[in-house]
Amino acid sequence: MYRYEQHCPVARAAEVVTEPWTLLVLRELLRGSERRADIAKGVPRMSASLLTARLRTLTAHGLVAEVPNRAREKRYRLTEAGRGLRPVVDQLGRWGQRWLAPPGLRDLDTELLLRDICAQVERLPDRALTVALTVTDAPGTSRWWIALTPSGATPHPGRPPEADVRAVCTLSGLAGAWLGRHSWLRAVRDRTVVFSGAPDAVRTVLACVGVSRYASRETA
Known part of the structure; x- marks a missing residue:
């Protein structure tokens, strides 16, 4: 994880959520995906190892928690801190929709x-x-x-x-x-x-x- 080494909350938050693919992983979790396979469907070009690394980082910072279940497969769910990013992700999407050119x-x-x-x-x-x-x-x-x-x-x-x-x-x-x-x-x-x-x-x-x-x- 890149460190800006600043006291500013924007810089410190950016260290956690602006690494490549992290916001898209958060988007999938906000949509209700909990299984790795379901999260991966929303980020098909993301490697399995990188997805594991991003989930590990989000868990370490308290944005995601592993959900206990009887099956061997891990499930991931947003914590209160993670759910608090919903308006941020939504507003970023609306900004992109308004100000960026249509997708090619x-x-x-x-x-x-x-x-x-x-x-x-x-x-x-x-x-x-x-x-x-x-x-x-x-x-x-x-x-x-x-x-x-x-x-x-x-x-x-x-x-x-x-x-x-x-x-x-x-x-x-x-x-x-x-x-x-x-x-x-x-x-x-x-x-x-x-x-x-x-x-x-x-x-x-x-x-x-x-x-x-x-x-x-x-x-x-």
């Missing part, structure tokens, strides 16, 4: 984007729906499906056995609507996201999807 295609990952969308659905449907998604310009896997149920939403790679709603989109169009750069209705109107299926099912899906917690509600 190289910054977009379909799996991470769908994981975000599913984790923050605006509301859940009264009945289960399956959404088949084709991302026309995605590197890697272009076909995904989302299980949208009264208990939650989960993305899966590949084709579903059956689909209630089908969507074809560009990755930038999907990201733009999710990040609040434009509304979902505008994405549909501009055909960067195209839905097909029974009208009531399409309306339900559109009512369920929301926008990122970092998006400006005024522009979303």
Whole structure:
């Protein structure tokens, strides 16, 4: 850990939370991930050894505690000090959304984007729906499906056995609507996201999807 050797609380806090990947690990913990495997899904380019090191540092500084459980796998949970960073992380996300240029295609990952969308659905449907998604310009896997149920939403790679709603989109169009750069209705109107299926099912899906917690509600 880099030491600034200053008395200033900003400098001392920065020593703990501004090492590479640390804020993203905190972001995943704030979303409720506790298992290493779940945390790793949100930081796929982070090595396992570095994730271990960052969790060890956060634990040593009292931001994270290991949760006792009967299984051998360790679980990690934010302490009161760690949870106190939520407004900091949220405000940093809102700052980035407002002042930084939109992400380019190289910054977009379909799996991470769908994981975000599913984790923050605006509301859940009264009945289960399956959404088949084709991302026309995605590197890697272009076909995904989302299980949208009264208990939650989960993305899966590949084709579903059956689909209630089908969507074809560009990755930038999907990201733009999710990040609040434009509304979902505008994405549909501009055909960067195209839905097909029974009208009531399409309306339900559109009512369920929301926008990122970092998006400006005024522009979303």
